[in-house]
Amino acid sequence: MKNREIHDLLNRNEHIYILTHTLPDGDAIGSALAWGAALRHRGKKVRIFCPGVIPNKYAFLPGVLEIEDDFPASLPKGIVFVLDCGDMERLDCMEEKVREAGKIVNIDHHATNAYFGDYNIVDNSASATGEIIYRLIRENNMLLDREISLCLYVAIASDTGSFKYSNTTPRSLQVAAVLLKKGVDPSLISRKIFDEYPLSTVFLLRDALATLQLDETHSIAWMSLHEDVLDAYGAKAEEMEGFVNFGKNISGVEVGIFFYHTRKKETKVGFRSKTVDVGEIAAQFGGGGHPRAAGCTIGAREDTIAMEKVIQAVKEALYKKEGLKTVKCD
Numbered sequence: 001m002k003n004r005e006i007h008d009l010l011n012r013n014e015h016i017y018i019l020t021h022t023l024p025d026g027d028a029i030g031s032a033l034a035w036g037a038a039l040r041h042r043g044k045k046v047r048i049f050c051p052g053v054i055p056n057k058y059a060f061l062p063g064v065l066e067i068e069d070d071f072p073a074s075l076p077k078g079i080v081f082v083l084d085c086g087d088m089e090r091l092d093c094m095e096e097k098v099r100e101a102g103k104i105v106n107i108d109h110h111a112t113n114a115y116f117g118d119y120n121i122v123d124n125s126a127s128a129t130g131e132i133i134y135r136l137i138r139e140n141n142m143l144l145d146r147e148i149s150l151c152l153y154v155a156i157a158s159d160t161g162s163f164k165y166s167n168t169t170p171r172s173l174q175v176a177a178v179l180l181k182k183g184v185d186p187s188l189i190s191r192k193i194f195d196e197y198p199l200s201t202v203f204l205l206r207d208a209l210a211t212l213q214l215d216e217t218h219s220i221a222w223m224s225l226h227e228d229v230l231d232a233y234g235a236k237a238e239e240m241e242g243f244v245n246f247g248k249n250i251s252g253v254e255v256g257i258f259f260y261h262t263r264k265k266e267t268k269v270g271f272r273s274k275t276v277d278v279g280e281i282a283a284q285f286g287g288g289g290h291p292r293a294a295g296c297t298i299g300a301r302e303d304t305i306a307m308e309k310v311i312q313a314v315k316e317a318l319y320k321k322e323g324l325k326t327v328k329c330d
């Protein structure tokens with residue numbers, strides 16, 4: 001989509017709807033708020049939607065309270081910008097109403113993007129959707145004040161894991177440099193979105209670490225928590241995010257697994273891996289994901305049965321990989 005087309009589209013429409021995905025991350029929220037603020041400054045009537053809850057750690061972002069969770073039917077026709085979504089499923093059943101509201105502009109950086117928009121601005125070389133929004137703002141001479149810069153910085157810092165992941169490029173750092181010049185405080189953002197956690201999270205982590213176990217070769221590390229423990233601390237399920245890495249990051253460990261047992265006799269399994277394709281393992285149990293990060297849900301009479309099955313499958317995948325290695329060495 002050319003900038004002239006964006007320009008025309010904006011000139012012809014007064015109402016703008018910005019949507020982002022369920023279980024929003026910093027890129028989803030930061031991109032939506034930045035794009036919304038820039039368009040508002042252009043005199044547009046902007047509404048921002050995100051299905052589901054916005055995690056508390058983003059509460060410091062300007063405009064976050066205006067984000068609505070339910071997309072109403074029969075809105076005045078406008079343009080719908082869908083941000084950071086590989087497909088429309090991520091809008092959590094809002095698709096039909098969304099398509100009625102106007103032409104869809106799909107802005108995203110996922111390699112798997114389904115090009116579901118009437119217009120598509122998809123760039124998988126961008127580290128974050130926030131990086132694409134930055135480019136649109138600059139190329140169309142839109143406002144880039146300190147608040148918009150803050151939202152864009154959160155977007156890019158989130159998706160690059162604070163400029164640590166392999167998707168960090170010279171370009172993402174160049175954009176970050178401009179945003180810092182606009183007055184963004186990187187240490188404040190780091191504290192808010194990466195470092196701070198509620199007390200309940202530390203209690204949960206303590207209990208999870210107490211369950212840490214390893215296989216005999218110390219290649220697999222796993223931990224577990226039951227829903228009852230979360231309730232005891234008044235903790236939310238999202239607080240367990242990242243616990244699985246404590247196992248995976250142990251020197252010598254190849255695969256970290258986290259088991260969350262619900263009262264419905266379901267076990268939600270999170271995998272993180274250094275080498276083994278855990279996406280394949282998760283798929284064996286009806287789940288999915290990426291080679292290095294995946295998940296699945298297993299129903300079983302006993303929590304231990306679900307765990308044993310999963311650990312056995314990981315062991316088999318590890319042995320298969322090691323078998324291949326031996327063949328190669330010969």
Ligand SMILES: [Mn+2]
Nearest residue numbers: 027084129159
């Ligand atoms: Mn993203």
